[in-house]
Amino acid sequence: MSTLQNISTRIRRKWAPGHTIVLIVILAVAAGFLPFVKMGLVVNGVFLASIIALGAIGLTLIYGILDFANVAHGDYMTMGAYVALFIVAGVIAAIGAESQGLGPFTFGYPLLIAIPLTAAIVALGAIALDAVIYRRLRNWRVNTAVVSMASLGVAIALRGLVQIIWSSDTQNYPRESRQVFHLPMDVRIPPDNIFIALVAVILAVAVYLLLTRTKMGKAMRATADNPDLALVSGIETARVIRWTWVIGAVLAAVAGILLAVFQAHLVPIMGWKFLIPLFAAVVLGGIGNPYGALAGAFIIGVTSEVSTQWINPSYKPAVAFAIMIAMLLVRPRGLFGGQG
Amino acid sequence: MDIISYAAGFAIMAGIYAVFSLGLNIHWGATGLFNIGIAGFFALGAYTAALLTTQPPDPMLFEDFTFGGNWSEIGFLDLGIDLWFFLGIAAAAIACGIIALAIGYVTLRLRDDYLAIATLGIAETVRLFFLNEKWVANGSKGLYRIPKFLGDLVSPENYDYIYLGVVLAVLVALFIAVELALKSPWGRVLRAIREDEVAAEASGKNVFNFKLQAFILGAVIMGIGGALFAHNVRFLAPITFDPLLATFVIWAMLMVGGSGNNRGAILGAFAVWGIWTGTQFLPGIFEDPNFRFFMIGALIVTVILIRPGGILGEERRMAQTVKD
Numbered sequence: 001m002s003t004l005q006n007i008s009t010r011i012r013r014k015w016a017p018g019h020t021i022v023l024i025v026i027l028a029v030a031a032g033f034l035p036f037v038k039m040g041l042v043v044n045g046v047f048l049a050s051i052i053a054l055g056a057i058g059l060t061l062i063y064g065i066l067d068f069a070n071v072a073h074g075d076y077m078t079m080g081a082y083v084a085l086f087i088v089a090g091v092i093a094a095i096g097a098e099s100q101g102l103g104p105f106t107f108g109y110p111l112l113i114a115i116p117l118t119a120a121i122v123a124l125g126a127i128a129l130d131a132v133i134y135r136r137l138r139n140w141r142v143n144t145a146v147v148s149m150a151s152l153g154v155a156i157a158l159r160g161l162v163q164i165i166w167s168s169d170t171q172n173y174p175r176e177s178r179q180v181f182h183l184p185m186d187v188r189i190p191p192d193n194i195f196i197a198l199v200a201v202i203l204a205v206a207v208y209l210l211l212t213r214t215k216m217g218k219a220m221r222a223t224a225d226n227p228d229l230a231l232v233s234g235i236e237t238a239r240v241i242r243w244t245w246v247i248g249a250v251l252a253a254v255a256g257i258l259l260a261v262f263q264a265h266l267v268p269i270m271g272w273k274f275l276i277p278l279f280a281a282v283v284l285g286g287i288g289n290p291y292g293a294l295a296g297a298f299i300i301g302v303t304s305e306v307s308t309q310w311i312n313p314s315y316k317p318a319v320a321f322a323i324m325i326a327m328l329l330v331r332p333r334g335l336f337g338g339q340g
Numbered sequence: 341m342d343i344i345s346y347a348a349g350f351a352i353m354a355g356i357y358a359v360f361s362l363g364l365n366i367h368w369g370a371t372g373l374f375n376i377g378i379a380g381f382f383a384l385g386a387y388t389a390a391l392l393t394t395q396p397p398d399p400m401l402f403e404d405f406t407f408g409g410n411w412s413e414i415g416f417l418d419l420g421i422d423l424w425f426f427l428g429i430a431a432a433a434i435a436c437g438i439i440a441l442a443i444g445y446v447t448l449r450l451r452d453d454y455l456a457i458a459t460l461g462i463a464e465t466v467r468l469f470f471l472n473e474k475w476v477a478n479g480s481k482g483l484y485r486i487p488k489f490l491g492d493l494v495s496p497e498n499y500d501y502i503y504l505g506v507v508l509a510v511l512v513a514l515f516i517a518v519e520l521a522l523k524s525p526w527g528r529v530l531r532a533i534r535e536d537e538v539a540a541e542a543s544g545k546n547v548f549n550f551k552l553q554a555f556i557l558g559a560v561i562m563g564i565g566g567a568l569f570a571h572n573v574r575f576l577a578p579i580t581f582d583p584l585l586a587t588f589v590i591w592a593m594l595m596v597g598g599s600g601n602n603r604g605a606i607l608g609a610f611a612v613w614g615i616w617t618g619t620q621f622l623p624g625i626f627e628d629p630n631f632r633f634f635m636i637g638a639l640i641v642t643v644i645l646i647r648p649g650g651i652l653g654e655e656r657r658m659a660q661t662v663k664d
Contacts, residue, residue, distance in 0.1 A: 283457065321461030
């Protein structure tokens with residue numbers, strides 16, 4: 001018995017994050033080989049999932065460490081997408097270096113410059129908002145729902161700001177149409193999606209390394225696990241919180257840009273609407289669990305994409321919502337456990 | 341179109357918003373339930389009342405929906421006092437109550453913010469449903485021909501005044517009901533849950549049941565507000581229920597007026613709706629609806645940071661023996 005338990009704990013420890021995700025991806029692709037599932041939708045779902053994952057990892061870290069549902073997370077994404085638009089179509093174009101159609105992609109190298117710049121700007125913004133709003137609320141020790149409420153105000157104000165500066169019309173990064181890659185099994189991949197997946201993987205690995213290999217990451221995981229215990233063990237909570245905002249905002253900003261590339265347009269409401277899949281992924285994976293969020297993102301992304309085979313595609317958010325509700329009924333703490 | 345009729349139109353909308361604000365006050369003000377999907381209950385209430393009372397679709401008008409209850413035309417519901425109107429409101433309230441029961445049953449056992457996520461999801465699902473299922477409510481073309489209270493008995497130019505009377509009567513009735521409910525021992529338990537759930541549970545209260553009741557009651561009131569809205573604008577399309585005017589503004593109203601205080605909820609509705617509609621006449625940046633959008637968010641944050649109780653704040657309630 002004890003050996004059995006030993007083995008099972010060892011497997012769980014060894015298997016935990018990376019392997020589970022690999023397993024889910026393999027399962028998803030295997031599902032694509034089922035005769036009644038279109039492989040193209042599965043592949044598309046994986047790309048969508050990589051964007052959901054970036055948003056959800058940040059959201060779940062904020063959720064776990066700062067202990068509130070950041071309703072403004074979607075609007076951080078919107079902000080990222082529009083700041084990048086400003087850099088690409090405003091600043092860089094003004095210098096006279098307008099270009100699009102880099103290699104096989106629809107966008108040009110300005111977007112590559114814009115991504116890190118935008119991430120830095122949005123991260124600074126997030127830290128500023130924390131200093132002005134959230135830090136005070138933390139010091140007052142208000143109810144977590146009040147903090148979420150404040151983030152709702154931030155969400156509205158941010159969207160208003162986006163609409164003031166960039167209008168509420170649909171916009172786009174400068175783009176050149178490009179041939180999609182044709183693969184067997186009727187899979188069509190726009191080259192941009194490969195870029196999206198690449199950026200998402202790089203960032204996910206970076207966050208993974210940060211969380212597992214650095215002292216700050218260890219402190220963050222400890223705080224997410226048990227904030228009080230972390231505090232009494234001498235972890236500097238203020239720094240942990242600052243880094244959480246930086247990571248969350250960077251991931252959100254990049255996710256926003258990638259979403260704009262993925263759907264080939266920007267609208268101010270894009271981030272608010274994306275909250276549903278984001279929260280669904282977070283709940284699925286267990287609140288405060290970044291690996292869970294990653295796995296949850298894959299489940300939500302692939303399932304909602306595959307569902308379009310039978311259901312009207314505009315119901316995708318409703319499908320994500322339904323999966324989340326089903327999860328809450330069966331396992332409220334999520335697939336991998338988290339703060340219940 | 342003079343000042344008085346403008347004022348009547350304004351007061352109708354503010355009164356309808358006040359109904360929502362009262363409902364939200366039960367959710368948030370009294371119980372601490374974070375509902376960010378008011379738009380879902382708004383739409384559900386409005387569409388339920390509209391579909392039950394509107395005439396069946398007219399093929400000549402290329403209408404796609406299949407069912408119109410036509411209550412406003414059926415004689416036995418008339419009874420001389422337009423009973424159909426109130427039956428429609430009741431049906432809207434029941435529809436919202438049922439949805440609230442389902443959502444609350446799943447999420448209210450869990451941590452607080454799951455409810456927020458679920459209400460967000462249900463609002464979007466309701467919107468998508470009415471947008472995509474054209475056979476239900478005519479999709480994006482929208483429902484029009486929604487009947488008027490008292491039908492053709494009132495001339496169109498006087499309808500606003502009559503309807504204002506209806507809205508205010510409903511509002512006052514709801515205000516008294518909610519006030520009594522929140523002052524009762526039942527309301528005291530809700531406040532206890534808001535302040536400290538564990539303590540409430542420890543003193544033998546079934547926290548889940550009380551939360552569920554409060555969530556359903558608030559949703560029922562929102563359904564009534566939706567029905568009142570439907571017979572006022574008499575045109576409904578999914579775009580009517582975008583989060584800004586169907587959720588965010590109502591939050592700003594409650595926060596500004598004073599969450600936890602029913603008078604504050606009503607005051608906030610009139611104040612914020614006054615700011616919202618009034619500023620559009622101001623020159624400069626206020627003309628930009630996007631600036632007013634921004635303002636709503638900034639208002640919520642400012643109230644939380646500077647005056648968490650809003651204008652009126654919650655009345656302090658103490659047992660007689662504790663006073664002095």
